[in-house]
Amino acid sequence: MTDARTALAAALPDSDLITDPDVLAAISHDDAEWAAVGTPVAALRARSTAEVSAAVAACAGLRVPIVPRGAGTGLSGGANAVDGCLVLDLSRMNKIIDIDADNLTVVVQPGVVNDDLKKAVAAHGLWYPPDPASAPWSTIGGNVSTNAGGLCCLKYGVTRDYVLGMEAVVGGPAGQYGTTVRLGRRTTKGVSGYDLAGLFVGSEGTLGVITEVTLRLRPARTQPPRTVVGAFDSVVTAGQAVAAATRSGLVPAALELLDRVCLQAVEEWKHLGLSPSAEALLLAQIDTPGPSGQEEADTMAAVFRDAGALWAEQSTDEFEAEALFAARRLAYPALERLSPVLTEDVCVPRSAVPAILRSILDIAGRHGVRIATIAHAGDGNLHPLILTPPGDDAARAAAQAAFEEMLTAAIALGGTVTAEHGVGLLKRRGMRQEMSPAALAMQRAVKQTFDPLDLFNPGKVVGDPTG
Amino acid sequence: MTDARTALAAALPDSDLITDPDVLAAISHDDAEWAAVGTPVAALRARSTAEVSAAVAACAGLRVPIVPRGAGTGLSGGANAVDGCLVLDLSRMNKIIDIDADNLTVVVQPGVVNDDLKKAVAAHGLWYPPDPASAPWSTIGGNVSTNAGGLCCLKYGVTRDYVLGMEAVVGGPAGQYGTTVRLGRRTTKGVSGYDLAGLFVGSEGTLGVITEVTLRLRPARTQPPRTVVGAFDSVVTAGQAVAAATRSGLVPAALELLDRVCLQAVEEWKHLGLSPSAEALLLAQIDTPGPSGQEEADTMAAVFRDAGALWAEQSTDEFEAEALFAARRLAYPALERLSPVLTEDVCVPRSAVPAILRSILDIAGRHGVRIATIAHAGDGNLHPLILTPPGDDAARAAAQAAFEEMLTAAIALGGTVTAEHGVGLLKRRGMRQEMSPAALAMQRAVKQTFDPLDLFNPGKVVGDPTG
Structure with a gap:
């Protein structure tokens, strides 16, 4: 390792390589519990595309693997270091390069934090919708690399829907490792060649290093949204209300589910004044303007009641509505305070939400594990959170068994093992279960084509889960 | 050729191969003027995925190239036969397999006609938005293969935004040519592996043959949209109004431009009662429901007037509004009646719409060619139509020179050579001009990876334009 480090330092005389073991350890992993973490030879906080290009070229010459990272808020181990x-x-490459209000686009470096981008474009009357719960910390580069979703993708789509083009440092067919290319476009439409910008979205740094992104924006919403809350005596009943809402033709901006464990954890931490008496809450956000929005909110409340809600009403208090969505966003860190959390990210057809919720209760019961559930329920995207007491090996084994069983249950219902967190390390086995051998072979061929030396984030996504 | 035909017939004893020269000639090309057309050895109207799979396997064994086609309404030569x-x-594979109102999805075979799909899902209160002008004839397989756009993609996105998953018959890394795979998913979100379904969208049959598509739907719109019409004394002024509309934060469902040549051609053919006195019309369609929609329509008319419209008003007559949009959809066939039409499909950043319109006038003047322009102006997507007298070789040469110059002009303004028609044969040179050599090498590597024998629609997209 020392040899590789010395050689790398010699090859990159203008870069400050980080070799301090404590700093290296701190930036060698993301937020995925129990995913394997390797030991890097060094780290580099790149300042420019030129520096990334030089680093990739040097790494290729020395056959040193490259693990790109942003804020490290990922939940699948995609940013975990591999040995050597x-x-x-890329978090220091955080410039907003160009806000173009005439064309509703913005050009950013990958290290720009999601919420910082939102604030900067809001000052121009514009809106960048994708809103993962990590938005206060996570970077656009990481959001693009995992195709991050969030709450409002139910109506406004995921990160993929906002990426028009990008600059990336690549290898393989483009020439030498370290070659800089532009993929995609800056126009609203375009079919000039294969959609390689789209292919890089969600590729978790395994095909190259994204150094700039051109994003589509929307005009800012001009009216505050309406919030409808429904309380239910079971998560399954809440799931049935979600299926009914979809059937009714309503398209809310968000439709979120929180169970009682989540609500209690948030309340104990933040004292927002929530009364977590029901087993599950549904939060619907409706942003259709004017009287039509009011009609939709009334319909949503009626749908909740018809589906068996204990109560359902529109929040007339903007402060209260904000507190409810704040609770939703804080659920994950609130639970993480209490114990290690293993996070699921399954997605099923929306009509199967009650069935997967029933499966989760069953799996928790059989394995004796505690599972809290938050869900982008309107998208069929659930985040069951498996809570384990620290240092309890038996509980950890049970949690891992429950984790794999939930993936199997989602696939059996026509779903997928990851909706928005990415495959990383933790979902490699699930991905193999979800795809046919022929489809998997096509996946591996893409990696082999763009990274023949297997240097870009090796082992992730298409890597061998047993290795 | 006869040998290959005999061998193919022997290898496909259960298929009815078409060998009649007149029928072959009729299904050997799409609607692209002057794109090269080769002579096939045979044609097959497949009835099932199994038949497609057998045909692809047989072709691979005999090294016979495969050119998939739907209705043949393409405008870039993507469906043109190559020799041998x-x-x-795939137009006979036209079953709608499953309309799932609970999950807002539909599963279709590739030969389903766009408008037939729209009608079928409308009966369930659902809507499939992508609306290329060819919607009454073009098939979903063709729409997916070219990533077709249309009028309402300004607000509702292009075909890509509706494709969740697909079944395809492939070769290369998946195993033997003729292997059937499922790509993508049926859930609303998903990041399990690289987005290969997305990569196949817009790939024009060069990576495999799409045999089934799972599409996302929306709830049907419940209120008739509002139409705002603006008349302008020049196309450039109309273009300035488009840029002003974008800046204003309005998001109409459609924002179309027609110049006087187009309006006259439609009127002479269909007698819709249009009065084509202005040099250009803008048609805006606003579908925000209720009073907010009325406010937006008023703002749009004001934006048109402030930008210098001769007049701008909301159409209060639904019949008249429908006639205006009918005129838009009929512009291309109306012009095609008069003379051969070479169709452009450039896209520029929206703020550059006035500049590209100025360039088009300049190019037409310098080359002495007649150019009519229709445009999805709100997307920056223009379709200048070059009209040439039949049998005039000098006019044809001038038209081709003008065609290439418009591509150069679009690229210089930060645009792309094709927004929604695809590269096919006609835009291969433009695509090479638009992309760097490194990006082109990545494009070619994708083709080589998925089709190492170069059997799927060879020569298209990444093919050599001089060959």
């Missing part, structure tokens, strides 16, 4: 790698931290 | 190929017509 260079951790390439 | 099998034309694989």
Whole structure:
């Protein structure tokens, strides 16, 4: 390892390589519990595309793997170091290069934090919708690499729907490792060649390093949204209300589910004044303007009641509505305070939401594990959170068994093992279960084509889960 | 050729191969003027995925290229036969397999006609938005293969935004040519592996043959949209109004431009009662429900007037509004009645719409060619139509020179050579101009990976334009 480090330092005389073991350890992993973490030879906080290009070229010459990372808020181990790698931290490349209000686009470096982007474009009357719960910390580069979703993708789509083009440092067919290319476009439409920008979205740094992104924006919403809350005596009943809402033709901006464990954890931490008496809450956000929005809110409340809600009403208090969505966003860190959390990210057809919720209760019961559930329920995207007491090996084994069983249950219902967190390390086995051998072979061929030396984030996504 | 035909017939004893020269000639090309058309050895109107699979396997064994096609309404030569190929017509695979109102999805075979799909899902209160002008004839397989757009993609996105998953018959890394795979998913979200379904969208049959598509739907719109019409004394002024509309934060469902040549051609043919006195019309369609929609329509009319419209008003007559949009959809066939039409499909950033319109006038003047322009102006997507007297070789040469110059002009303004028609044969040179050599090498590597024998629609998209 020392040899590789010395050689890398010699090859990159203008870069400050980080070699301090404590700093290296701190930037060698993301937020995925129990995913394997390797030991890097060094890390680099790149300042420019030129520096990324030089680093990739040097790494290729020395056959040092490259693990790109942003804020490290990922939940699948996609940013975890592998042994002997260079951790390439892009969080310092955080410039907003061009806000173009005439064309509803913005050009950013990958290290720009999601919420910082939102604030900057809001000052121009514009809106960047994708809103993962990590938005206050996570970077656009990471959001693009995992195709991050969030709450409002029910109506406004995921990160993929906002990426028009990008600059990336690549290898393989483009020429030498370290070659900089532009993929995609800056126009609203375009079919000039294969959609390689789209292919890089969600590729978790395994095909190259994204150094700039051109994003589509929307005009800012001009009216505050309406919030409808429904309380239910079971998560399954709440799931049935979600299926009924979809059937009714309503398209809310968000339709979220929180169970009682989540609500209690948030309340104990933040004292927002929530009364977590029901087993599950549904939060619907409706942003259709004017009287039509009011009609939709009334319909949503009626749908909740017809589906068996204990109560359902529109929040007339904007402060209260904000507190409810704040609770939703805080659920994950609130639970993480209490114990290690293993996070699921399954997605099923919306009509199967009650069935997967029933499966989760069953799996928790059989394995004796505690599972709290938050869900982008309107999208069929559930985040069951498996809570384990620290240092309890038996509980950890049970949690891992429950984790794999939930993946199997989602696939059996026509779903997928990851909706928005990415495959990383933790979902590789699930992905193999979800796809046919022929489809998997096509996946591996893409990796082999763009990264023949297997240097870009090796082992992730298409890597061998047993290795 | 006869040998290949005999061998193909022997290898496909259960298929009815078409060998009649007149029928072959009729299904050997799409609607692209002057794109090269080769001579197939045979054609096959496939009835099932199994038949497609057998045909692809047989073709691979005999090294016979495969040119898939739907209705043949393409405008870039993407469905044109190459010498010695099998034309694989998918228009008979036209079953709507499953309309799932609970999950807002539909599963279709590739030969389903766009408008037939729209009608079928409308009966369930659902809507499939992508609306290319060819919607009464073009098939979903063709729409997916070119990533077709249309009028309402300004607000509702292009075909890509509706494709969740697909079944395809492939070769290369998946195993033997003729292997059937499922790509993508049926859930609303998903990041399990690289987005290969997305990669196949817009790939024009060069990576495999799409045999089934799972599409996302929306709830049907419940209120008739509002139409705002603006008349302008020049196309450039109309273009400035488009840029002003974008800046204003309005998001109409459609924002179309027609110049006087188009309006006259439609009127002479259909007698819709249009009065084509202005040099350009803008048609805006606003579908925000209720009073907010009325406010937006008023703002749009004001934006048109402030930008210098001769007049701008909301159509209060639904019949008249429908006639205006009918005129838009009929513009292309109306012009095609008069003379051969070479169709452009450039897209520029929306703020550059006035500049590209100025360039088009300049190019037409310098080359002495007649150019009519229709445009999805709100998307920056223009379709200048070059009209040439039949049998005039000098006019044809001038038209081709003008065609290439418009591509150069679009690229210089930060645009792309094709927004929604695809590269096919006609835009291969433009695509090479638009992309860097490194990006082109990545494009070619994708083709080589998925089709190492170069059998799927060879020569298209990444093919050599001089060959």
